[in-house]
Amino acid sequence: MSEKVTLKVSDSSEMLSYVARPKNAPQAGVIVIQEAFGITDHIKRCADHFAQEGYLAISPEIFHRTAPAGFTVGYTDFEQVKAHYGAMTLTGLELDMKACFGWLKDNGIQKVGSVGYCLGGRVSYIANSTLPLNAAVSYYGRIAPDLLDRAKDQHGPILLFWGGADKGIPVADAQAAANSLRAAKKPFTNVEFSEAQHGFNCDDRPAVFNAEASEQAWGITLAFFKKHLN
Numbered sequence: 001m002s003e004k005v006t007l008k009v010s011d012s013s014e015m016l017s018y019v020a021r022p023k024n025a026p027q028a029g030v031i032v033i034q035e036a037f038g039i040t041d042h043i044k045r046c047a048d049h050f051a052q053e054g055y056l057a058i059s060p061e062i063f064h065r066t067a068p069a070g071f072t073v074g075y076t077d078f079e080q081v082k083a084h085y086g087a088m089t090l091t092g093l094e095l096d097m098k099a100c101f102g103w104l105k106d107n108g109i110q111k112v113g114s115v116g117y118c119l120g121g122r123v124s125y126i127a128n129s130t131l132p133l134n135a136a137v138s139y140y141g142r143i144a145p146d147l148l149d150r151a152k153d154q155h156g157p158i159l160l161f162w163g164g165a166d167k168g169i170p171v172a173d174a175q176a177a178a179n180s181l182r183a184a185k186k187p188f189t190n191v192e193f194s195e196a197q198h199g200f201n202c203d204d205r206p207a208v209f210n211a212e213a214s215e216q217a218w219g220i221t222l223a224f225f226k227k228h229l230n
Contacts, residue, residue, distance in 0.1 A: 002048065007060065007099045015096060016069040017060040017103075018044055020051035028111040028134075028229035029104035031097065031127065032059040033120030035202070036081045038072030042204045043117070053222060055229070056109055058100050062123065065092060075205050085119070090126065097127040111229045113156065115221065116141060117201060121161075129153035135228035137221055140166060140198050144173035144180075151180035157187040159224045161217050163196035163210075191220060 001021045006014050018039050032047040034040070039059055047057040063071055063084040073080045097114070104112050113135040116124035121141020128136035129150040137159045158181065162174040174192065181188040193200065193213035200210040201217060 001051075002044070005058075005103070007103055009064075009095050009099045011092070011095055013065055015060050015062075015064040015099060017058050017100065018047060019059075020044075020047040020057040022051045022054045022056065024054065026056035026109060027054040028113065028225070029056045029058070029107070029109035030225070030229075031100045031104070031112065031114040031124075032057050033114060033116030033123045033127075034059060034062060035118040035120055035199075036078065036085055037075055038063065038067075039070075040072050040204065042202050043120075046115075046117070049218075050115075053225075055225070056104060056107060058103060060096055060100050062088070062093060062096050062119075064096075075199075075202075093123055093126055094130045097123065097131060101127075101131050101133075113137070113225055113229050115139070118199060122147070125150065125154075125158065128155055128158055131155065135159070135225060137161070137224065139201055139217070140169060142169055142173070144176040148176060148180040151177075151186060152184040154181065154184070154186045154188075157189070157224075157228055159189045159221065160191065161201075161220075162190075162192045163198055163200050163213070164192050164194035165196060166198040168198045189220075189224065191217070193217070 050057040111134040114124040115137040117139045121138035133156040135156040196213040197208040199208040
């Protein structure tokens, strides 16, 4: 079952969010964080898949301060995203994640995790450094160099996915993210698919979608959440 809810954020803004509910009482909650292109059909399907696995999933529109409700663009239209992307602030993202966390708690959820894709992978890392999450997952999220100092603040164990053929995130940056967590003595799992590109999980992007990497990453993600959330 899916629906849309509007969350009140503590800076007095309102944030439309897509919610996917499991058929039975949820085992835990997952914040599913968008790519730069909005709450696309792909992101909705991701949330739906988590709901099918027994999680209460919420996917917030993190451009809500500058973009109209329901804002999405095609995967080749990044120019339309730039203004909204550039207007984001770390403080605003932290407040957005806090609102989602609070909504899940208000709905009786005991354990909460986050998972994000591209931009959302970065935000998942930010969320885990701000909130007492039980687990976090980042799919090809840009962490280095500006977020490396948040490694010491990670609350729950974090799972990082990278594409070895990602042209946007150098291998050195992916390694720096893992190294910073290692130096901070934080529990993490680091997975690289050597032939995968940036966005390999998105089946609506045929130029970069990698079915094998996506399937394996899904299995690893479910096992990770089962261990830390269930």
